[in-house]
Each structure stands twice: as structure tokens, then as C-alpha cells.
Amino acid sequence: xxQELAKLVRRRWRIGAVLTAVMVAAYFGFIxxxxxxxxxxxxxxxxxxSLGIILGAAVIVLAPVLTAIYARWANRHYDPEIAxxxxxxxxxx
Amino acid sequence: MSAPAAxxxxxxxxxxxxGLGHPNTTAIIAFVGFAAITLAITYxxxxxxxxxxxxxxxxxxxxxLQNGFALAGDYMSAASFLGIAGLVATSGFDGLIYSVGWLxxxxxxxxxxxxxxxxxxxxxxxDVVAFRLRQRPVRIAASVTTLTVVTFxxxxxxxxxxxxxxxxxxxxxxxxxxxxxxxxLVYVLFGGMIATTWVQIIKAGLLLGGATILAVLVLAKFDxxxxxxxxxxxxxxxxxLAPGKLxxxxxxxxxxxxxxxFGTAGLPHILMRFYTVKDATTARxxxxxxxxxxxxxxxxxxxxxxxxxxxVGRAAIGAVGGNGNMAAPLLAEVLGGTAFLGFISAVAFATILAVxxxxxxxxxxxxxxxxxxxVVRHGKITEREQLxxxxxxxxxxxxxxxxxxELFHGQNVAFMVGLAFSIAASANFPALLLxxxxxxxxTHGAVASMATGAASSVILIVLSPTVWVxxxxxxxxxxxxxxxxxxxxxxxxxxxxxxxxxxxxxxSERGFAEAQHRMHVGSNVAP
Numbered sequence: 061x062x063q064e065l066a067k068l069v070r071r072r073w074r075i076g077a078v079l080t081a082v083m084v085a086a087y088f089g090f091i092x093x094x095x096x097x098x099x100x101x102x103x104x105x106x107x108x109x110s111l112g113i114i115l116g117a118a119v120i121v122l123a124p125v126l127t128a129i130y131a132r133w134a135n136r137h138y139d140p141e142i143a144x145x146x147x148x149x150x151x152x153x
Numbered sequence: 154m155s156a157p158a159a160x161x162x163x164x165x166x167x168x169x170x171x172g173l174g175h176p177n178t179t180a181i182i183a184f185v186g187f188a189a190i191t192l193a194i195t196y197x198x199x200x201x202x203x204x205x206x207x208x209x210x211x212x213x214x215x216x217x218l219q220n221g222f223a224l225a226g227d228y229m230s231a232a233s234f235l236g237i238a239g240l241v242a243t244s245g246f247d248g249l250i251y252s253v254g255w256l257x258x259x260x261x262x263x264x265x266x267x268x269x270x271x272x273x274x275x276x277x278x279x280d281v282v283a284f285r286l287r288q289r290p291v292r293i294a295a296s297v298t299t300l301t302v303v304t305f306x307x308x309x310x311x312x313x314x315x316x317x318x319x320x321x322x323x324x325x326x327x328x329x330x331x332x333x334x335x336x337x338l339v340y341v342l343f344g345g346m347i348a349t350t351w352v353q354i355i356k357a358g359l360l361l362g363g364a365t366i367l368a369v370l371v372l373a374k375f376d377x378x379x380x381x382x383x384x385x386x387x388x389x390x391x392x393x394l395a396p397g398k399l400x401x402x403x404x405x406x407x408x409x410x411x412x413x414x415f416g417t418a419g420l421p422h423i424l425m426r427f428y429t430v431k432d433a434t435t436a437r438x439x440x441x442x443x444x445x446x447x448x449x450x451x452x453x454x455x456x457x458x459x460x461x462x463x464x465v466g467r468a469a470i471g472a473v474g475g476n477g478n479m480a481a482p483l484l485a486e487v488l489g490g491t492a493f494l495g496f497i498s499a500v501a502f503a504t505i506l507a508v509x510x511x512x513x514x515x516x517x518x519x520x521x522x523x524x525x526x527x528v529v530r531h532g533k534i535t536e537r538e539q540l541x542x543x544x545x546x547x548x549x550x551x552x553x554x555x556x557x558x559e560l561f562h563g564q565n566v567a568f569m570v571g572l573a574f575s576i577a578a579s580a581n582f583p584a585l586l587l588x589x590x591x592x593x594x595x596t597h598g599a600v601a602s603m604a605t606g607a608a609s610s611v612i613l614i615v616l617s618p619t620v621w622v623x624x625x626x627x628x629x630x631x632x633x634x635x636x637x638x639x640x641x642x643x644x645x646x647x648x649x650x651x652x653x654x655x656x657x658x659x660x661s662e663r664g665f666a667e668a669q670h671r672m673h674v675g676s677n678v679a680p
Contacts (some may be wrong), residue, residue, distance in 0.1 A: 108387050
């Protein structure tokens with residue numbers, strides 16, 4: 061594995077770890093709110109909808125949004141870099 | 154299930170006479186239609202299933218969109234459709250905790266698992282864990298955990314299938330088991346992964362379509378304003394919009410969350426699907442499609458659950474039995490008549506059938522590929538033999554599935570899906586993640602981690618209120634925690650790390666660079 065590829069691989073794991081951490085924080089934040097601050101989660105806003113329902117829907121929407129962010133980065137930057145690494149490896153062998 | 158609180162508006166109208174439980178023409182036509190189309194596809198697929206790669210991985214020819222639907226189809230079980238809609242209808246907000254939880258594991262698969270898995274493995278997730286470790290011990294451990302997850306998941310699906318079909322179609326429990334086991338066997342035995350993939354795609358389309366139509370019909374009663382629906386639910390059942398009893402214990406909620414989030418990334422039948430696409434880029438695109446489809450589905454369950462509580466009523470849902478599971482079918486009947494009830498019932502039946510087929514195929518992968526090929530025959534197996542063993546394993550699993558359905562008839566098996574997720578999160582996820590990311594991971598570490606994860610999950614569940622009190626009728630649980638994830642998942646990681654550090658494995662460290670190269674660049678190229 062050459063230096064450039066090693067750098068790219070580390071970058072991918074780092075981005076994956078950060079995005080995973082965001083998802084974990086959002087979901088467990090939601091769970092903690094529901095568990096520890098029931099009255100806040102049950103607070104009704106405006107036209108009778110609770111904060112908990114809005115946040116639950118927001119966590120669901122966040123999942124495909126984070127996935128799209130990752131896919132965009134991977135399609136634009138990661139895949140072309142990997143293609144170059146593959147060419148370099150083919151030349152060496 | 155909680156009864157409406159005091160001061161609730163007048164008792165809801167008596168349960169409408171329902172067509173549930175009577176042979177329903179639409180249901181029969183819809184189900185027979187589904188069976189006819191899927192069996193015709195199986196006939197077509199059978200002629201394209203000549204190698205083990207075609208049997209287990211559809212020859213790697215599935216497109217990103219197809220695999221996205223198939224992943225969604227494999228994942229959205231009847232438990233999530235009927236169970237969550239029922240839970241939201243009868244318990245309000247508490248049910249939504251599940252809606253959210255069932256989705257959040259998917260980004261984890263995207264960010265950490267899908268692409269390296271596709272590049273490093275062939276048919277099972279054990280291919281990845283065993284890549285730079287000693288094959289036999291790792292494969293034995295991984296097949297035991299795979300078969301354990303598959304068994305608990307199958308029990309829940311088969312017992313659910315028997316009860317559901319009995320409730321919906323009026324057929325006897327045993328006949329229902331034989332239909333599910335028999336049709337599933339035909340799909341997998343003859344059509345392998347190609348037929349199973351198409352069954353999942355069709356089922357996902359029907360389930361998403363049916364649920365969406367149902368949600369639109371609900372919203373039409375509220376001027377297409379979800380807020381008006383929530384307001385009506387909150388008016389009729391005060392407290393329905395706020396957290397209730399389900400999360401009385403915060404540790405319990407966190408523990409459940411851990412199992413749902415990391416268990417998804419350790420489910421063998423889901424992981425297997427990533428081998429059906431041609432490369433890592435396609436795997437990434439397919440999981441992105443799947444996340445959107447599944448997210449859409451769980452948002453729709455919000456509408457269905459609250460819609461059923463307002464339009465059908467908790468009393469009417471409780472009156473037909475099935476622990477609230479009939480909320481969505483009853484809602485379909487109220488809004489679309491007997492014909493729509495029949496359609497939704499057929500979709501629920503098809504859903505179980507498809508999930509059972511996916512589980513059986515992944516069990517056959519563990520038996521034929523991991524155990525027979527790599528453990529018994531040291532990886533030196535002929536193509537012909539592997540395919541034969543795969544088919545024998547499929548027949549054996551179908552018989553076991555029907556047998557388990559009989560054995561657990563009448564038992565409360567709802568906790569078994571949760572147990573399957575706990576084992577997947579504790580036994581499979583830590584070993585899989587560490588094998589991809591940690592240079593000093595060893596064979597002993599992997600085996601000890603998988604064994605600890607599986608054993609601690611099962612033992613903690615047995616000692617929990619779910620089994621110790623509810624099934625074994627002791628007065629007090631040994632451990633007052635229904636979901637073991639908060640203990641078993643960290644424990645599996647600690648065991649993996651401590652055992653690996655205690656006894657280093659130089660071959661594994663030397664193989665890490667090659668594994669990293671293949672994980673990212675793909676095979677066929679020297680590092």
C-alpha cells in the first residue's frame with residue numbers, strides 16, 4: 061500500500077467515524093431526552109404536536125441526509141483517488 | 154397496553170364488524186397473484202443458478218437500485234410494519250422510539266461496513282473476519298453466531314406467520330407454517346439469491362406502496378395535515394404524544410438503542426446482500442437507496458399508528474386480539490373496505506415469506522460456505538459439491554424453521570427479534586469492525602469476542618424479566634434489564650482487545666496491509 065493510498069484510507073475511516081459519531085449523538089441524544097426529560101419531550105408546540113415527535117422525525121430524516129453527504133464525498137473524491145491507486149498498483153505489478 | 158386515561162372522550166364506538174379472520178377474496182387473489190409471479194420468477198432464476206456464486210450472490214449482477222429495494226425488503230419485517238403501527242396506535246409516542254431505532258443502524262453500515270465488506274468477502278461476513286486470521290476457528294465461531302441469530306429471527310417470523318395468517322385468513326396455524334416453509338423453500342432451493350432478490354424487491358415495492366396509500370388515505374381525513382392528525386390523537390388519548398411507560402428506565406432505553414443501532418450492522422442476511430452487487434461503489438449506492446426507502450417507511454408508520462388510534466380506536470384494535478398487531482389491517486378496512494384489508498393482509502403475508510427466505514439463504518451460506526467448505530474441506534471443494542451442500546442445507550433449514558414454528562406455537566416470542574439484534578450487535582459487529590480496522594486483532598481475540606457476545610446476550614436475556622419472570626415464572630429477575638446490549642456489546646469489544654493484546658499474532662499483523670489494500674482498492678491487484 062503506497063503512502064498516498066494509506067493517507068486516503070485513513071481519511072475514509074476518519075470521515076466514516078465522524079459521520080457515525082454524528083448519527084450516534086443524534087439518536088442517543090433523542091433517547092436520553094425521552095428518558096431523562098420526559099416533560100420536555102412531551103411538551104406540545106403550536107398546533108398540538110410534541111417536541112418528541114418532531115425530533116424523532118428529524119432523526120429519521122438525518123439518516124438519509126448523512127448518507128447522502130458521505131455518498132457525495134465518496135463519489136467525487138474517494139472513487140477517483142481509488143481508481144488512480146489501482147492504476148499505480150497495476151503498473152507496479 | 155395502556156388503556157385510555159380517565160377523562161378521555163367518550164368510549165369509542167364498538168368494534169366494527171371486521172372481515173379479519175374470514176376467508177377474504179381479495180386477500181386470496183392478491184396472495185395467489187404474489188405467489189404466482191414470484192414462483193414464475195423462481196423458474197426463470199433457476200435456469201440462471203448454476204454456480205455457487207449465482208446461488209449465494211446472484212453472480213454479483215444486481216444493480217444498485219435493485220439491491221436498495223432488496224435490502225429494504227430483507228429488513229422491513231412484519232414486526233416493523235404491523236408491530237410498530239400497533240405499538241404507536243396503542244401506546245402513542247412510545248412506539249416511535251422503535252420507528253427511529255430501526256433506521257439508525259443503516260448509516261453505520263454505509264459509513265463503516267458496506268464497501269470494505271464487498272471488497273474483502275465472497276458470500277458471508279465470516280469471509281471478512283477470517284481474511285487475515287486462521288480460517289477454521291473464526292469460521293466455526295462466525296457460523297455459530299450466524300445460525301444463532303438466524304434461528305431466533307426465524308422463530309419470531311414463523312410463529313408470527315402462523316398467528317397472522319390464522320387471524321387474517323382464518324387458515325389453521327399448521328397450514329400457515331407449511332405454506333410459508335414450502336413456498337420459501339422453492340424460492341431458495343431452486344432460485345437461490347437471484348429469486349430471493351426479486352422476491353425482496355417485489356415485496357418491498359408492495360409494502361412501501363401499500364403503506365404509502367394507507368397513509369395518504371389517513372391524511373385525506375385530516376386535510377393532508379399531519380399536525381391535525383397528531384392533534385386528534387392527542388385529544389382522544391391524552392398523553393399519546395408524550396413519552397410513557399416504555400422508557401421508565403433510561404438504561405433500558407439506551408440498551409435497546411445500542412442493540413438496534415449496531416445489531417443492524419451485524420445481521421448476516423443483510424450483510425450477505427452486499428455481495429450481490431459488482432463493486433464497492435455499487436454497494437455504497439445500494440445502501441444509500443435502502444436508507445431512504447426504509448426511512449420513508451418508518452415515517453409512514455407514524456401516520457399509520459396515530460391514524461389507527463384515531464380512526465379505528467384503541468378499544469377496537471384490542472378487541473380483535475393479536476397484541477395490537479392488527480391495527481394497520483383494521484385501518485385498511487376502515488378506509489378502503491374489505492378489498493383493501495385483503496390487499497394489506499396479503500402484503501403482510503408476503504413480507505414474512507420474503508424475510509424467511511432471506512434468513513434461510515444466509516443460514517445456508519454459513520453451513521455450506523463457512524462450515525462445510527472452509528472447516529470440513531479446508532477450502533478445497535468443487536463447485537458441484539458446494540452447490541449440492543448449499544441445497545441440502547436449505548432443505549434442512551426449511552424443515553428446522555417449520556419445526557421451530559411448531560415448537561414455539563403459542564409462546565410469547567416477540568422478544569426473540571430483540572434477542573437476534575442483541576446477538577448480532579454483540580457477537581458479529583465488534584469482530585467485523587475490528588477485523589477491518591485494527592492491525593493487532595487476532596484469531597483468539599475474534600473467537601473470544603464472538604463467543605462472549607453471543608453467550609452474554611443469551612445468558613442476560615434468560616436472567617432478565619422477559620424470560621426469568623414472564624416465561625419461567627420466578628418472582629424476581631436475576632438482572633433487572635430486558636435488553637442486554639449495554640453490557641454485552643462493550644464486553645465483546647473489551648474481550649476482543651484484551652485477548653488480542655495478551656497473545657499477539659504476527660501473521661495477522663503482516664496480513665493487515667494486504668487486507669487494507671483489498672478492502673479499498675478491490676481484488677485482483679497486488680498491494
